[in-house]
Amino acid sequence: MSGDLGPRLASALATAPSDRIVFDLTGIENQYDRLVRELPVTVRFAMKACPVDEVLACLADRGAGFDAASPGEIEQALRLGVPADRIHYGNTVKSDASIAEAHRLGVRTFATDSVQDVAAIAAHAPGARVYCRLTTSGEGALWGLSRKFGCSQDDAVRVLTVARAAGLTPAGLSVHVGSQQMTYDAWRQAVDRLADTMVALREQGIVLDHVNLGGGLPALGYLDRHGHPLEPPLDKMFAVLREGIEEMRHLNAAPLDVVMEPGRHLVADHGAIRAHVYRLTERRQADGEPVHWLYLSCGKFNGLYEMDELCHRLVFPGHSDGEYVAAVVAGPTCDSDDAYRTAHRRVPRGLASGDPVWILSAGAYATGYMTQGFNGFGPLSHTVTRHGPDHAGAAA
């Protein structure tokens, strides 16, 4: 799928009488199946990308585990019946209380990147398995994630050595190349960094049982900030990853499990929003230039949090022919950030207040990033669809 609207989503959107976000569970399952066919990895879905019970349950049924970032996410996964040994605490940022709570809930594998965090894990989750996150540049990604997380190779050796001395199991290394990574070279560099660090650890007598390649795999259906299709080289990324996994397995002195934590890649293209038109206007800016603005019922604060870095494909049902105008597309609130940065999207001139609009590839980072009614615009409800178009529309 590369921005095309599949029949299940199209049917669910067409029959939706009011605004909502729709998830195509069959599409998500197929996406998961494709990933594990392409790569020999254990999947731990990054919950923050889509903390929707039905979506998590369908991934869990497929065999996925979960990358949780807080006791709240761990509790959600457990409530859905996911065994604790398929959940890891993947956030390097944790309080003493959150470590103790995760341990009480049965989680035994923790991400870390500092000796302070390792000391806290040793105190509040004694005997746990830890893996150390290595820093990456974040280059080539729409969201780099580079500075807040991860340490240098030298620090990783120090952190895992300290962990071993504190009675923890130094179990692995991780990276995250940045979200919506657009280059295969980022994966190549990440594998090189992991491999170098594995060698340095072995010199200290530390042999790992897993590496975690993090998230970052792209969605295929986005447009960039200028409205042009983003075309990440996904097949080449898979090829680079397969080669890198083989190299790391060859290098390790023991069997090496390879974990990935995809978020966006599994869900983005399989969720879409049914919103509606508020109004299409034309007014002169201060410089005298006339500009069309298309205001929608949905924007940055109720489903399109990522609208400043990318554009979504828009479908205007019932307006397939007729005249178009170039418009700035924006959400409904009184915040000027609530708009796509692109100046000119082609939109039908005939749009009327109340007309439905479909916003595609909106399945990732939509539900979790909705405000509790900023300016009185409440969060979108969600529905799910499955199998053929006939079965669309189970209620949230």
Ligand SMILES: *Cc1c(COP(=O)(O)O)cnc(C)c1O
């Ligand atoms: C957010 C996050 C992910 C998922 O990233 P995507 O780009 O959505 O795949 C994976 N791992 C960690 C630790 C994260 O913070």
